[in-house]
Amino acid sequence: MDKFEPVIVAFCCHYCAYTAADMAGTQRVQYPPSVKVIRVPCAGKVDAIHIMKALEKGADGVMVGGCLEGDCHFREGNTRAAKRVDYVRKLLDDIGFEGERVEMFTASAGMGERFGQIATEFTEKILLLGPNPVKTATSEAAQRAAS
Amino acid sequence: MITAERKPMEELIAYLRPFRRILLLGCNECVTVCAAGGRKEVGLLSSALQMRFAKEGKPIEIEEITLERQCDPEYVEELVSRIDQADAVMSMACGCGIQEVARRFQDKPVFPAVNTTFMGASERQGVWAERCQGCGNCVLGVTAGVCPIARCSKQLLNGPCGGSTKGKCEVDPDIDCAWQLIWDRLKALGMTEQYEENIPAKDWRTGRGGGPRKIVREDLA
Numbered sequence: 484m485d486k487f488e489p490v491i492v493a494f495c496c497h498y499c500a501y502t503a504a505d506m507a508g509t510q511r512v513q514y515p516p517s518v519k520v521i522r523v524p525c526a527g528k529v530d531a532i533h534i535m536k537a538l539e540k541g542a543d544g545v546m547v548g549g550c551l552e553g554d555c556h557f558r559e560g561n562t563r564a565a566k567r568v569d570y571v572r573k574l575l576d577d578i579g580f581e582g583e584r585v586e587m588f589t590a591s592a593g594m595g596e597r598f599g600q601i602a603t604e605f606t607e608k609i610l611l612l613g614p615n616p617v618k619t620a621t622s623e624a625a626q627r628a629a630s
Numbered sequence: 631m632i633t634a635e636r637k638p639m640e641e642l643i644a645y646l647r648p649f650r651r652i653l654l655l656g657c658n659e660c661v662t663v664c665a666a667g668g669r670k671e672v673g674l675l676s677s678a679l680q681m682r683f684a685k686e687g688k689p690i691e692i693e694e695i696t697l698e699r700q701c702d703p704e705y706v707e708e709l710v711s712r713i714d715q716a717d718a719v720m721s722m723a724c725g726c727g728i729q730e731v732a733r734r735f736q737d738k739p740v741f742p743a744v745n746t747t748f749m750g751a752s753e754r755q756g757v758w759a760e761r762c763q764g765c766g767n768c769v770l771g772v773t774a775g776v777c778p779i780a781r782c783s784k785q786l787l788n789g790p791c792g793g794s795t796k797g798k799c800e801v802d803p804d805i806d807c808a809w810q811l812i813w814d815r816l817k818a819l820g821m822t823e824q825y826e827e828n829i830p831a832k833d834w835r836t837g838r839g840g841g842p843r844k845i846v847r848e849d850l851a
Contacts, residue, residue: 532670535677574674577639578682616685624687 489517489543489609493602494533496526498556499592500548506595507602514602517609518546526550526587527560534571534585541618544584544609546601551589561589581612631660631751632724633758634667634744636675643682645741646690646720652679653709653716654743655731656696657723664758666744667722669696675722675743700727706734713738749780766836766843772829774815779832781808787829 495501501522507514523529526549534545547568549561565587572582586608588601613619646652654676662668676692683690693712697705700723709731713719718739721728725746732740748760763780769787770777779785783793783801789809793800797810816822834840 530670532673532677535674535681539677539681574639574678578643578678579685580681617681620684620687621689624689 487610487614489606489614490541491515491518491544491546491602491606491609492537492542493518493520493546493548494523494526494529495520495546495548496550496556496560497522497524499550499554500526500588500590500598502592503548503590503594503598504602506593507598508595510595512595512599514599515606517543517606518602525555525557525560526564527555527557529564529567531567531571531574534568535574538575538580538584538615539617541615543612543615543618544586544605546605547585547587548598549587549589551591554591580616583608584612584615631663631749631758632726632746633664633748633750634661634722634724634746636666636671636722636744637742639678639682642675642679642720642741642743646679646683646718649717649739650688650690651715651717652690652692653712653719654679654692654694655700655709655719655721655723655727656694657700657721657727658696658698659700661723661727661744662696663752664750665756667724669694672696672722697723697727700724701730703730703734706730709735764837765832765834767833769829769832772824772827774812774819774821774824776808776811776815778808778812781806781811787832 495504501520504520526547529547537545547564549555549564555561568585568587571585575584576582586605590597654672656667656669656672658668665671672694676694680690680692693715695712697708699705713735718741719731720741720743721731722743728740728742749762749764750758750760753759760780762777765779778787778789782789783799783805784791786809790807794807794810797807799805799807813825816825
């Protein structure tokens with residue numbers, strides 16, 4: 484079997500987590516290339532459907548990055564995002580997926596080191612969980628059809 | 631609005647297991663407002679179901695359609711061109727919408743994706759509470775705009791009962807005593823003499839006691 488290289492989608496708030504990722508780059512902090520950052524205007528913009536679609540299309544994990552508690556530019560976007568992440572985790576558990584494939588984190592704009600650390604730890608967790616079961620099942624079905 | 635909640639995933643999965651092509655319906659009215667069965671919830675459920683069945687190695691196809699109003703035949707008619715592409719229909723509308731789809735498409739299995747719950751109002755973002763039971767003979771005019779049928783656990787017409795403590799119901803401390811609310815509002819309105827009026831026993835034939843109900847407006851029918 485090919486070496487598992489996870490695809491992790493990280494929805495990051497423009498005001499903090501995205502800037503933290505940018506800071507990680509500026510600081511030359513190493514973190515796995517599996518983490519693909521998508522900038523959003525606020526973590527509160529991230530809806531359950533965005534997370535589910537990412538997983539349905541084959542992402543192995545999804546991170547949602549918002550501002551530190553009490554620091555949301557739009558007051559409570561980060562706490563709303565955290566509730567949605569909880570909702571999706573439960574939904575994933577209900578359909579027999581690992582809810583841990585989705586995680587919320589917070590970081591301020593200056594926390595480049597922290598971003599790198601979170602990205603690395605989450606990637607390690609996804610490596611342990613293995614590939615998204617949707618992807619595995621789809622490729623197995625394709626192999627069966629080809630043979 | 632009519633409120634509803636999504637059914638447990640396992641129940642929905644069991645309904646759909648024998649089928650491969652599913653038409654998943656939402657409704658743009660009440661269930662959209664109570665975040666149970668609008669376009670967004672249809673998308674979410676569609677994703678969840680497709681992921682689940684893909685994981686089982688039995689992928690299904692789901693077409694998502696959210697009708698303007700599923701309880702009106704005019705809108706349900708829009709499904710005519712799509713229905714033949716589906717083996718089964720799952721609807722996230724209230725029970726009225728689901729039944730309308732089932733009535734129109736007699737040869738198609740139709741499954742509910744939500745439990746239709748009550749007629750209610752939004753108390754705040756994400757919280758809905760029961761307000762009306764459709765008793766067919768509204769008493770709000772003599773109960774200060776607070777319904778004792780829907781909001782008193784005992785449906786008392788002359789309350790409160792002895793279970794009312796500090797404005798809360800003995801059934802659950804989260805439930806406001808409807809009769810306390812009525813009294814408070816009568817006082818605020820300066821209409822406490824209204825409370826002295828004895829409300830006679832209710833004729834339930836206007837409610838469900840008379841069997842399924844129908845409204846016929848001769849000028850419109």
